[in-house]
Amino acid sequence: MNQPLVSCATPSATIRQRGQHEVFCGLTSIIWLHRKVQDAFFLVVGSRTCAHLIQSAAGVMIFSEPRFATAIMEERDLAGMVDMHDELDREVARLLERRPDIRMLVLVGSCPSEVIKFDLNRAAERLDKRFGSKPRVLCYSGSGIETTFTQGEDNFLAALVQDQSVHGASDKVARLVVAGSVADVVEDQFARLLDELGLEDFVFLPGRSSERLPKIGPNTKFVLAQPYLGATAAALESLGASRINALFPLGEEGTTAWLKAIADTFGVSPARFAAVTEAPRRRALEATAHYRSALAGKRIFLFPDSQMEPSLARYLSRELDAEIIEVGSPYLHREHVAGELAMLPPGVSISEGQDVEIQIDRCRAAKPDLVVCGMGLANPFEAEGIVTKWSIEFAFTPIQGYEQAGDLAELFARPLTRKAMIAGDRSGNRRAAS
Numbered sequence: 001m002n003q004p005l006v007s008c009a010t011p012s013a014t015i016r017q018r019g020q021h022e023v024f025c026g027l028t029s030i031i032w033l034h035r036k037v038q039d040a041f042f043l044v045v046g047s048r049t050c051a052h053l054i055q056s057a058a059g060v061m062i063f064s065e066p067r068f069a070t071a072i073m074e075e076r077d078l079a080g081m082v083d084m085h086d087e088l089d090r091e092v093a094r095l096l097e098r099r100p101d102i103r104m105l106v107l108v109g110s111c112p113s114e115v116i117k118f119d120l121n122r123a124a125e126r127l128d129k130r131f132g133s134k135p136r137v138l139c140y141s142g143s144g145i146e147t148t149f150t151q152g153e154d155n156f157l158a159a160l161v162q163d164q165s166v167h168g169a170s171d172k173v174a175r176l177v178v179a180g181s182v183a184d185v186v187e188d189q190f191a192r193l194l195d196e197l198g199l200e201d202f203v204f205l206p207g208r209s210s211e212r213l214p215k216i217g218p219n220t221k222f223v224l225a226q227p228y229l230g231a232t233a234a235a236l237e238s239l240g241a242s243r244i245n246a247l248f249p250l251g252e253e254g255t256t257a258w259l260k261a262i263a264d265t266f267g268v269s270p271a272r273f274a275a276v277t278e279a280p281r282r283r284a285l286e287a288t289a290h291y292r293s294a295l296a297g298k299r300i301f302l303f304p305d306s307q308m309e310p311s312l313a314r315y316l317s318r319e320l321d322a323e324i325i326e327v328g329s330p331y332l333h334r335e336h337v338a339g340e341l342a343m344l345p346p347g348v349s350i351s352e353g354q355d356v357e358i359q360i361d362r363c364r365a366a367k368p369d370l371v372v373c374g375m376g377l378a379n380p381f382e383a384e385g386i387v388t389k390w391s392i393e394f395a396f397t398p399i400q401g402y403e404q405a406g407d408l409a410e411l412f413a414r415p416l417t418r419k420a421m422i423a424g425d426r427s428g429n430r431r432a433a434s
């Protein structure tokens with residue numbers, strides 16, 4: 001059995017694990033990306049398993065034609081690879097004939113061996129040329145061998161940035177790129193706040209349409225709205241853009257620190273910053289306070305899943321007075337999350353990667369009040385009487401920004417409140433029966 005290696009790092013020792021993962025693959029990110037980029041179509045080049053995953057994760061859309069599908073590649077030997085290119089070309093031509101509204105076609109790679117052997121980059125380049133970039137054709141990997149579910153988004157955003165560097169951009173220059181998919185309602189709120197701070201020429205990545213990005217270069221700053229964007233940050237930096245170091249915009253404190261880092265970079269005066277943020281800060285604090293009694297003192301264990309765990313743990317600890325036992329993350333982009341980790345109380349265990357059986361043992365021994373974990377672990381824990389929260393909900397639910405602070409707190413409070421209600425019902429029934 002693998003033993004975890006413990007190394008000394010700030011602020012707490014990190015448990016590095018290299019065992020089995022229990023995390024969805026990068027294809028899962030298509031579920032929120034296809035809703036976000038409204039004229040894009042995601043075509044998974046994969047197997048029946050991939051088709052089942054995205055169909056069941058997304059639910060079946062009966063009344064609207066979805067904007068994702070799977071081109072199923074059956075098993076074949078290497079000699080069959082040429083046919084596979086022809087087959088994909090035929091599928092794409094059929095799709096575009098039926099759906100002329102598609103402005104961007106995204107080929108998504110998966111992990112069956114016949115797809116790994118297939119050169120998806122070459123296929124995307126060929127198809128892009130063939131259709132004269134109408135639609136643009138690009139690709140990224142959502143393979144379960146290489147990616148966890150939020151890394152699918154990271155690879156997509158990196159592909160968008162690279163595509164822009166190859167195919168050129170609109171004439172405008174982006175002064176600020178806000179990188180990371182957020183719900184439209186959150187994007188609107190952030191855009192309003194940035195406007196009120198007096199910022200111009202900012203752009204969200206991804207945007208709501210496949211329109212090309214403004215020019216990105218040495219005059220561009222970028223700020224991450226999601227913590228899982230290592231490849232995207234590297235792609236932006238390769239074009240000369242520089243990262244604004246900030247906490248992530250979760251809760252009142254995180255959102256204020258995130259906006260302040262942007263404001264300071266662009267020379268916004270402290271008085272203007274205070275005037276713009278005062279009212280929404282107050283609303284966020286009030287909304288969060290409503291849930292504090294449900295979470296104060298509760299011991300929480302976070303399994304590695306979305307890479308949002310360090311930010312969630314910081315929010316739980318500092319704004320809801322919860323006690324954090326362990327914070328797991330599939331990967332830690334240390335530079336990006338340094339601020340988050342530094343704000344955790346001393347003694348919190350940080351773990352990177354996963355060795356699921358060992359981690360389950362640690363979790364059971366710690367007897368937490370709430371476990372934040374993937375769906376595969378949640379059911380067995382619930383059967384043992386351990387209260388859980390599915391981590392994937394933090395990727396699907398609008399939780400960033402001031403106006404969502406209460407919703408974020410509620411996501412954690414709900415399972416605990418439900419447990420308390422069930423326990424109350426049972427004891428009430430027992431009293432009634434005696």
Ligand code: SF4
Binds near residue numbers: 025026046112142
């Ligand atoms: S990409 Fe791999 S892990 Fe993901 S659904 Fe397809 S076969 Fe499964």
